[in-house]
Amino acid sequence: PAKRQKLTASPSLCMDSDTEAVINEGFKLGCIYCKMRGEVDATATVKWSFKGSGDSDFSDCRYEICTFIIMQGDEIIDPRFYERLVWNGSKHTRDLQDGSIYILNVTYNDTGTYKCEFSRLLKYSNYDYQTAIEKNITINVVARLTRGMASILSEVMMYVSIIGLQFWLLVEMIYCYRKISAAGEEALRESAEEYLAIASESKDNCAGAQVAE
Numbered sequence: 001p002a003k004r005q006k007l008t009a010s011p012s013l014c015m016d017s018d019t020e021a022v023i024n025e026g027f028k029l030g031c032i033y034c035k036m037r038g039e040v041d042a043t044a045t046v047k048w049s050f051k052g053s054g055d056s057d058f059s060d061c062r063y064e065i066c067t068f069i070i071m072q073g074d075e076i077i078d079p080r081f082y083e084r085l086v087w088n089g090s091k092h093t094r095d096l097q098d099g100s101i102y103i104l105n106v107t108y109n110d111t112g113t114y115k116c117e118f119s120r121l122l123k124y125s126n127y128d129y130q131t132a133i134e135k136n137i138t139i140n141v142v143a144r145l146t147r148g149m150a151s152i153l154s155e156v157m158m159y160v161s162i163i164g165l166q167f168w169l170l171v172e173m174i175y176c177y178r179k180i181s182a183a184g185e186e187a188l189r190e191s192a193e194e195y196l197a198i199a200s201e202s203k204d205n206c207a208g209a210q211v212a213e
Helices: 149-212
Strands: 004-008 020-022 027-029 041-052 069-072 085-087 101-103 112-123 128-142
Parallel strands (some): 004 128
């Protein structure tokens, strides 16, 4: 008979989600849990839960529903997210890889922690193997996006690198031009000296021939 084993994996998914949403705009909550062996048949489910910034836990009772589960599969459960939440993950498959969702018309009340719970059942020939993983994503809703210091420094370094490379290229071009110009002048000088030497030799030969006559 088939046996089931359950493994609780470390909280690490294939991709991190953004953490800053802009008021009245859309926002994607990314949650991807990649299967390591594609040849193994499996089924997966995703559950999203929400804990507001002023809430103490994911299981408090509010809005007459004693749960903070906002979405399970493609079913929206929390009424706060009706008509504002859409599935943005894998489609037309029972083995989900992408469990992302998309929030429409973000409000300040959407600030808080979102928990993505991925559960996958791997079906081997003699037994079933179940894995589970979860990740908390803390979202801050702002009036407009702010840039972090790392992003600013990265952009400054990029421009400094571009300017430095252009300056180095200009120096190399000037150096090569001077080198080619000097080589050309040297070649012209050698050609002129060779021509004068040949002309002088020809003149001497002509003078010697006239004396002999």
